[in-house]
Amino acid sequence: MRNERVPTGIPGFDKLIGGGFLKNSINLLAGGTGSGKSIFGLQFLYNGITKYNESGLYISFEESIESLKQDAEIFGWDFEKFEKNKKVTFLYLTPYTTTDLQALLAEEIPKAKAKRVVIDSISVFAMALNDLYRIRKQIYFLTSSLQKIGATSILTSEIVGEAPIDISGGGRDGSFSRYGVEEFIADSVVTFHNAGLGGSGDRAVRILKVRRTDHIKGPVPFEIGNQGIKVFQKERSYK
Ligand SMILES: Nc1ncnc2c1ncn2[C@@H]1O[C@H](COP(=O)(O)OP(=O)(O)O)[C@@H](O)[C@H]1O
Ligand SMILES: [Mg+2]
DSSP, rough: OTOOOEEETTTTTTGGTTTSSEETOOEEEEEEEEEHHHHHHHHHHHHHHHHHHHOOEEEEEESSSHHHHHHHHHOOOHHHHHTTOOOEEEEOOOTTTOOHHHHHHHHHHHHTSSSEEEOHHHHHHHHTSSSSHHHHHHHHHHHHHHHHHHHHEEEEOSSSSSOOOOOTTTTTTTTTSOOOOOOHHHEEEEEEEEEESSSSTSOOOEEEEEEOOOOOOSSSSEETTEEEEOOGGGGGGGG
């Protein structure tokens, strides 16, 4: 079915986007450092395994696998037990030695039998390519090969500073991604905000676009608690 959904299982999130990400879609999560992108990716994979019987592949260009698994453990997500039976595969890659990500994915995704893929982050991967033309070409081919492989993917994108809440003029440099192509290629763009002021209203998530979906438009507050990410009801933002 064309509009089949892949639920993230993240409390409160799926209903913002019509029940989940579109099946086989590419979803861009953009935000500053510490805004919750990696935790979202981990939670997406963990729920995939435990609630929806879908295997996952996590490709990290940033944090070490050890560190990611330690973050996950605090939320009670024991990935190690699922690594043993290949329900999840973690790969740490250095952006300077991995130049053909497309070929690597074509090999690793079927090997991992992954239905859910997280690439964290596309910004660090692209940083290693030295010219914008190559970057855009690689990202373009990468996304089209991800779609062909038949996995639902998350690409994280590190924004310098804070993702803008006022989107009327685009991002601060007219874009929500570093190279200005990711957001056009992606089927959905979600921004993570972290005002850095502390308190429960500090974090918000915003759905900028989802193809073929009538989605919630404004920023919606969320928290990172002892069970990971929990998105509040939309109404909370007005209280
Ligand atoms: N166990 C936890 N409880 C509450 N908040 C946490 C916990 N672990 C991490 N965080 C918060 O999550 C942030 C890191 O989230 P992360 O997903 O790694 O960010 P990003 O990938 O966007 O840089 C930390 O800065 C911290 O504020
Ligand atoms: Mg991260």
